[in-house]
Amino acid sequence: MPEQNLQGKVVxxxxxxxxxxGLISRTLAADGARIAVHYNSDATKAAAADTVAACIAAGGEAFAIQADLTSVAEIRRVLDAVTGRWGSLYACVNTTGMAVGHPMTEVTEEEFDRHFAINTKAAFFIMAEAARRIEDGGKIVNLVSSLLAAYTGRYSVYAGSKAPLEHFTRALSKELFGRSVSVNNIAPGPMDTPFFWDAAAPGEPEFSKSMSTSGELTKIEDIVPWVRFLLTGGWFANGxxxxxxxxxxTR
Ligand SMILES: NC(=O)c1ccc[n+]([C@@H]2O[C@H](COP(=O)([O-])OP(=O)(O)OC[C@H]3O[C@@H](n4cnc5c(N)ncnc54)[C@H](OP(=O)(O)O)[C@@H]3O)[C@@H](O)[C@H]2O)c1
Incomplete structure (x- = not known):
């Protein structure tokens, strides 16, 4: 398959x-993609509006849509809104997630259920519902975590609820054989966003930095080129x- 151009592609x-x-949305929009910018909480509504404006300013098309994706009905509503508006779906990039950094002895039942609702259930049905609608040659990408290859405590419920995505990805990518659709995960390292800082223990940022060749945390700018690559020239990576x-x- 030749390298894909994102001009006019629906993501x-x-x-x-x-x-x-947010940076994924803006970057793909600058490549000319049409971006459905999903957000969840009221607190993110203004960021969604800013991102839509930035996408349009960058030359793409975009709209924002709110949904709690732990509901399958909401996942269907979002995807139907996308295909209803633009008539197709080229790619689905799922960056949703949540994390607490608690020892297993301190993880509550509510935290357990919430992690598996967001990190596992939502991801499963986003993938499945995207697969029902995706065009031939399309792409499905999930964000997981480099903790899937780490030997560490404190992130049992986070890493444990992201781990099933590896199996979902293998299964779905195989089921879509013959249509040139690829399904992959990207696993960032500890990344410099509030998501990391809110869960990190004292001393963890320094330790995480010492474990990277850069001496720094992973940056969102380190990850976006890989998303872009999977959606364009990197189609042969699958599962x-x-x-x-x-x-x-490493693994
Ligand atoms: N930061 C790190 O250290 C790190 C490292 C490795 C992997 N990752 C992964 O990278 C991805 C992006 O993380 P980030 O650092 O950019 O943090 P982030 O912006 O907080 O990303 C998490 C996203 O999940 C959404 N979300 C949470 N609950 C949801 C629900 N019920 N329904 C729909 N969406 C929901 C959040 O939306 P609202 O805020 O609007 O609820 C938010 O947009 C995540 O999957 C994370 O697991 C992060």
Missing amino acids: LVAGGAKNLG QTLFVNGGFS
């Missing part, structure tokens, strides 16, 4: 308003989890 970025998802982390963990 849903779940969690596409801010941080990593994979790509660890993009400066060497923080």
